Amino acid sequence: MMSKMKAVTLVADWDPRPGFKLGAKDIEGKQTYLGSKVWRNPKLEIREYDIPKPGKGEVLIEVKACGICGSDVHMAQPDDDGYIFYPGLTGFPCILGHELSGVVVEAGPGAIDKRTNKPYKGGEAVTAEEMLWCGECQPCADGWPNHCERLNEIGFNVNGAFAKYIVLPAKYLWSLDPLKERYKGDDLFLAGSLVEPTSVAYNAVIERGGGIRPGDNVVICGGGPIGLAACAILKRHGAARVILSEPSATRAELGRKMGADYVIDPTKVDFAEEVLRLTDGYGASLYLEATGLPTVVYPGIEKAIWEGRTLNSTVVVVARADAKMPVTGEVLQVRRARIIGAQGHSGHGTFPRVIECMATGMDMTPLITKKIKLEEVPENIIMLRTDRKECKITCVMD
Template identity: 80%
Template sequence: MAKKMRGVVLHADWDPKPEFKLGPKDIEGRQTYLGSKVWRNPRVVIEERDVPKPGPGEVLIEVKACGICGSDVHMAQPDDDGYIWYPGLTGFPSILGHEFSGVVVEAGPGAKNKATNKPFKGGEAVCAEEMLWCGSCQPCADGWPNHCERLDEIGFNVDGAFAKYIVVPDRVVWPLDPLKDVYSGEELFLAGSLVEPTSVAYNAVVERGGGIRPGDNVVICGGGPVGIAACAIMKRMGAARVILSEPEPTRAELGKKMGADYVINPLTEDFVQRVMDITDGYGAALYLEATGLPTVVYPQIEQCVWEGRALNAKIVVVARADAKMPVTAEVLQVRRAQIIGAQGHSGHGTFPRVIQAMATGMNMLPMITKQITLDEVPENLVMLRTDRKECKITVRLDKE
């Protein structure tokens, strides 16, 4: 008889909106790239599942820690009509959770450890990418696995890590050996679980946004985990002023601890005027939209670009939202500005670079503000819909 484990599973009803059309990568009744157009009445339950077995090139990992992501919250959150908030790739039922670290238990034939280029022996501390790219489609061949044409995503359309065990392909597994110089015991796995969300921020501001020159100004809109991680990355890159826009006091204080030089409360302060004051009228070289409220936030960013003296500003949009941004082309044209989309984290060595940065002084552990058990996941998913005091809530599977 197969061994059993418990997992946090999201169920929902396939009930497409009238305007939805099945796309070439959608699967009727099972999977879509337009989640908020299709899935209705989400329900989170803890169920028993079989412990998975690794096949050729796959690795079985015992999960030690897994963070709750905003996408987990939005997949489980219904709007007024019952449709999920999350707009992207989704396939239910699936075990949630994708920001994880753990220990290799068993490796299938041919599965190799990147640190040694030899087969896994078991016992290795690892983390893994959330995006399961195929490696053979055109985007993958061109070096853009984030946009794989046969993409699967851990915890979105395939079973994730809010469970004791998970199987993943070896190509997305990254050893945590460099972190052992800084962290040990449970801290190693807590830090390892932060590699994925930090890599999302890295991909947004470095790979997609192109980074900055030391001495440039940066504005981060949104003090969630990705925004906070971006503060740390941008300060490490040499930003003169990292400005965080965040109304929640606890997240604002955390932002300062992680690299923000200034914090703006957009609910009580004039965002545009404050940015102009802080930067002596220049504005910023890079703006990050990490709030998921583009109809509110983008016009303010655009006004900063228009009023600021700095040309060539880059506006990177990383938060996922169904809403359309109200863009004024004249501002982009006159100010030589760009809007850049950022998705995910895979490719171009994002994971190993984040691990090395964390191993050499970029401490991301303060982002974890609460630790919970597997049984507490459903209630915390509901709490995070409205309560923004916590930054990163992490599930401790090693306590199960």
């Protein structure tokens, strides 16, 4: 095995905005939980690294596929003042990439495969959680590891998977064996790289949103990978009508393939009026905000809740954004509605349940509309700032 590898690395300047104060979990000059308040002048570079070695409880994975996430785009995208768009946990320089699948090459002592309850031997096909939880703090003890008080994240403040190899603790890995009957060769790893983003959608609409009762109507705002994954999950969950709001014609067509019964172009019709028309005036039990444009999208959701006949609607906010939502409390009170935030995916068996859904017919691979090589990752991250023709662009390793 070679001793060096190339990796896509994001670098940025630590230059806090006026009034910024270090939080309890921030590290001066290295890490913050408020990325868009601190990091300036982001740049993407391909750097050379030593291939890492696994320690106790860790495994070395040869990465086979890794998707570009919207967070990768927003971490590398400057606003008018040069600050990154991404508002969350970040620590640079950092190798990007967290939607990964690959093969175990080497395992350190005590690295256990949870599928077999035996030590990793090498050769196992795996995917990985992106959120690295401690398992010891109060949120972890309460069953909410995606809100860990010592959280680290692959590709955000811990080196990620836009590289040939990555070392990770075994406890964050999940076997791709259930997918082997349905996916062969490279397709296994393409499917495996979609487990993480699909788990984000699953956590949002099932764990945080509380799911739906078969026969309910749902509305998905935003036809990116998370929104489209939610279409597939909720249709499988028994939704009567899955309504996708998405202006892009190519993503609209993909939405229909993933389970959407109707697609609304909110730039051409009144969003709320169209939702009510399609649902005979009832509206929806669940609305997913997956656009990252809450000031634009939420007023339409609120109007549909206010004028619709469905009580107890849930609005789940999964897209990350700095902007504040223009919420009218009266609507929530009178219509018995609620707004829920959803972060990440870990906990409550999300990953294995998503894998089993995929293994038994929920095919997520249509989301991948373009495959690229490692050296093409930077230009495609930049392209995704403005060009939304592609849905999921996935790096396939040589």
